[in-house]
Each structure stands twice: as structure tokens, then as C-alpha cells.
Amino acid sequence: MIHNDLYRPSEYRGAPSQAIDDAWDKLWMVPLRIDDQDLGRLHLTSHKNWSRIPDEMGGGFRGYPIVFHQLHCLNTLRKASYREHYQNDKLFKDPPSVSRAHQDHCIEMIRQQLMCSAEMVPTLTFESDGHTLPDFNAVQVCRNFDRLKAWTEANVIHGGGNWDLPANIAEA
Structure with a gap:
């Protein structure tokens, strides 16, 4: 069941707060190993310069489930809707044209995913006070x-540096 009444509380919803930011931060992507043989199953080829994991760390390619990037995009748009609160956030430190391009990328990614998964569950209406x-x-x-x-x-x-879990997830 998806619970989404107009005013229903959620740990991800509402005016900016540390608790809401923490909840969103825990949804961030984590790096995974994609084995060489998995590239074909993902309809990818080794011709692109994919990020390789050093052999001493097990080899393969670095990736993450796309849902985490989609959630990052949704969080970016959430923060953009409260721009005055998040004006010093690293997401908005880029020149305005880059920040706008990032937001447009996020809108397009979410649009494509919604159309790709296209839920057909009907939203019914009800009568209330006329x-x-x-x-x-x-x-x-x-x-x-x-x-x-x-x-x-x-x-x-695991391997240190930018290969490990982001700090906000590791500390959760």
C-alpha cells in the first residue's frame, strides 16, 4: 500500500530539517562490483571506458543500482524547492547554468523512469464537503x-577512498 494522503507525515517530507536531510542521505547510492561477465547481461560492452576496480580489490567495474541515482535526483529537486534553505549546499555551488542542467537532468530521468514503469493502478476520487x-x-x-x-x-x-560506503551510510 502506498500511503500518500495530502498531509500524511513522512520522514522524507516537510520543511527542511536535519531529520529529513538525514533520512534522504541514508538513501544515497553505494558502489558495487559489476563482474566482467555481467556486462553482457546488462547489454553493455567493454568498449566504453567504464570505471575499473583495481585487481587487488577484486577487479570488475564500479556501479550502483539506478534507483539510488533516481532518489538522488528526487532529493536534488526537493532541495531546489527549498532553495533559500539549501543555498549553501554543494548541489548549488556550481554556476547557475550547471545547477539548472543538473535539475533538468533529474526531471528528465524521473520522467523517463515513471513512463518506463507506468503504474496503471487507478486513483479514485471521493466526495467531501461538496x-x-x-x-x-x-x-x-x-x-x-x-x-x-x-x-x-x-x-x-571495500578498499578505502572513494570505493567505500559514503560516510552518511557507513555511520547509519
Whole structure:
């Protein structure tokens, strides 16, 4: 069930706060090892200059489930909607044209993903005080995101530097 009443509280929703920022930060991507033989299964070739993991760390290629990039994009747009609060955030330190391009990239990525997964569960409406209102709660079969996240963290690349879990996830 997706619970999304207009005013329903959520740890990810509301005016900026440290608690909300922390909740979003814990959704960040983690680096995974993609083995050489997995490239074909992903319909990729070795002709691109993919980020290689050093052989002493097990080899392969660095990647992450795309859902984490999509969540990063959604968080970027969330922060952009509270720009006055996040004006000093590293996301907005780039020149305005680069920041705008990043936001447009995020909008396009989320649009494509929504159209790709195109849920057909109907949103019904109901009558309340003379108004017709949508009921945004929907019964859907969802992936178990906690299991996906746990699997990702269990398969993270370790080796120090930018190969490890981001600090906000490692400290969680």
C-alpha cells in the first residue's frame, strides 16, 4: 500500500530539517562490483571506458543500482524547492547554468523512469464537503526496498577512498 494522503507525515517530507536531510542521505547510492561477465547481461560492452576496480580489490567495474541515482535526483529537486534553505549546499555551488542542467537532468530521468514503469493502478476520487478529491493511497505490489538496500550494502566495494560506503551510510 502506498500511503500518500495530502498531509500524511513522512520522514522524507516537510520543511527542511536535519531529520529529513538525514533520512534522504541514508538513501544515497553505494558502489558495487559489476563482474566482467555481467556486462553482457546488462547489454553493455567493454568498449566504453567504464570505471575499473583495481585487481587487488577484486577487479570488475564500479556501479550502483539506478534507483539510488533516481532518489538522488528526487532529493536534488526537493532541495531546489527549498532553495533559500539549501543555498549553501554543494548541489548549488556550481554556476547557475550547471545547477539548472543538473535539475533538468533529474526531471528528465524521473520522467523517463515513471513512463518506463507506468503504474496503471487507478486513483479514485471521493466526495467531501461538496468537493471531488483524489485518494492518493493506492494498493500496489512494491519491491521490498529494505531488502534491496540491505543487499546493496552487503555487496558494496571495500578498499578505502572513494570505493567505500559514503560516510552518511557507513555511520547509519
